[in-house]
Amino acid sequence: LTRPDAAPSEAPAFGFALHATDGTARRGTVTTAHGEIRTPAFMPVGTLGTVKCLYPEQVRATGADILLGNTYHLMLRPGAERVAGQGGLHRFMNWPHPILTDSGGFQVMSLAKLRKITEKGVTFQSHVDGSRHELTPERSLEIQGLLGSDIQMQLDECVALPADRREMERAMELSLRWAARSKAAFFGRRGHGLFGIVQGGDDEELRARSAAGLVEIGFDGYALGGLAVGEPQEVMFRVIEATAPALPADRPRYLMGVGTPQDILGGVARGIDMFDCVMPTRAGRHGLAYTRYGKVNLRNARHADDPRPLDAASDCPAARDWSRAYLHHLVRTGEALGAMLLTHVNVAYYQSLMAELRVAIETGRFAEVKAQIEADWARGDI
Numbered sequence: 001l002t003r004p005d006a007a008p009s010e011a012p013a014f015g016f017a018l019h020a021t022d023g024t025a026r027r028g029t030v031t032t033a034h035g036e037i038r039t040p041a042f043m044p045v046g047t048l049g050t051v052k053c054l055y056p057e058q059v060r061a062t063g064a065d066i067l068l069g070n071t072y073h074l075m076l077r078p079g080a081e082r083v084a085g086q087g088g089l090h091r092f093m094n095w096p097h098p099i100l101t102d103s104g105g106f107q108v109m110s111l112a113k114l115r116k117i118t119e120k121g122v123t124f125q126s127h128v129d130g131s132r133h134e135l136t137p138e139r140s141l142e143i144q145g146l147l148g149s150d151i152q153m154q155l156d157e158c159v160a161l162p163a164d165r166r167e168m169e170r171a172m173e174l175s176l177r178w179a180a181r182s183k184a185a186f187f188g189r190r191g192h193g194l195f196g197i198v199q200g201g202d203d204e205e206l207r208a209r210s211a212a213g214l215v216e217i218g219f220d221g222y223a224l225g226g227l228a229v230g231e232p233q234e235v236m237f238r239v240i241e242a243t244a245p246a247l248p249a250d251r252p253r254y255l256m257g258v259g260t261p262q263d264i265l266g267g268v269a270r271g272i273d274m275f276d277c278v279m280p281t282r283a284g285r286h287g288l289a290y291t292r293y294g295k296v297n298l299r300n301a302r303h304a305d306d307p308r309p310l311d312a313a314s315d316c317p318a319a320r321d322w323s324r325a326y327l328h329h330l331v332r333t334g335e336a337l338g339a340m341l342l343t344h345v346n347v348a349y350y351q352s353l354m355a356e357l358r359v360a361i362e363t364g365r366f367a368e369v370k371a372q373i374e375a376d377w378a379r380g381d382i
């Protein structure tokens with residue numbers, strides 16, 4: 001198979017430019033073969049090659065510059081070689097903008113059966129049909145290359161917290177060895193980047209060793225893994241504060257799997273550039289709306305006769321052009337349009353939050369914008 005969707009030779013080189021800082025908050029741009037990513041950025045999750053319930057153009061219209069695809073899911077269905085045969089994931093899902101794919105390890109541990117981790121990689125049984133598979137640092141990158149993603153992640157091992165130090169140390173050191181193998185195996189087509197993943201649990205010394213090891217190998221960007229795995233928010237923030245300064249300022253920093261709007265605001269304040277989370281899309285399918293004034297559970301009977309839209313000032317039609325009474329009706333009856341509209345509301349809200357933070361950093365008003373956002377959340381939806 002020729003490499004699908006091999007970026008044309010004139011594709012821009014992968015890069016990151018820092019435009020402004022405000023305290024430890026950063027405003028930048030990541031350049032990839034499929035376009036630019038304005039940071040701080042939120043990546044909607046498109047697990048099986050779709051951001052569930054939304055058309056790609058709707059996702060784009062919310063302001064999203066990049067989507068996330070899951071290697072574990074796509075390697076099982078429809079298969080990496082099949083996606084490559086269709087011209088790669090961008091063509092397959094009709095999303096011509098940047099795509100980041102994860103490396104599969106995290107989802108193997110959370111979804112697959114009979115997982116076995118060895119020095120070589122991880123073997124597992126598919127949660128779909130029980131078929132046996134192996135992921136190694138090399139095979140994970142081969143799959144991500146077949147999918148044609150612009151940003152590829154190393155294979156790593158994430159431990160759930162709390163964990164004892166020996167376990168965190170073992171997984172961090174294995175992940176570092178896999179980082180070196182990933183770097184050696186990465187065929188960096190022009191405009192495509194490889195990110196290393198910092199591990200080390202909630203132990204600052206292990207985190208520092210992991211970050212230093214990755215920087216020595218050298219990556220196009222650095223992710224903070226091993227967080228949003230059940231630890232309290234203050235533990236996550238403490239780990240970010242200990243880790244971010246150990247990473248090069250001229251490379252993107254990606255906090256994996258995060259998070260609530262509050263987590264993201266705190267992450268941006270501490271120097272994180274990229275985020276991904278299933279929350280806005282998953283919550284939308286369960287009747288939960290994210291708005292400027294906090295969460296609104298449209299299953300709640302208090303909305304049954306409320307003619308107001310979720311947010312009359314929103315530029316997202318789903319938040320502006322339908323009543324809460326109607327949304328409540330759709331959610332209660334399980335109508336597909338309910339999931340579609342609330343997913344749209346939530347993805348649009350997350351993107352509007354990122355846009356507001358990008359402007360705040362550019363204009364040196366991050367602290368006051370952060371305070372205003374937090375005050376609006378505290379006011380609650382009335």
Ligand SMILES: CNc1nc2cc3nc(NC)[nH]c3cc2c(=O)[nH]1
Nearest residue numbers: 102103106158225226227228256257
């Ligand atoms: C692909 N590797 C990788 N993915 C992750 C995804 C996550 N998603 C969450 N919370 C939803 N934490 C995560 C940690 C990792 C992690 O440590 N490594």
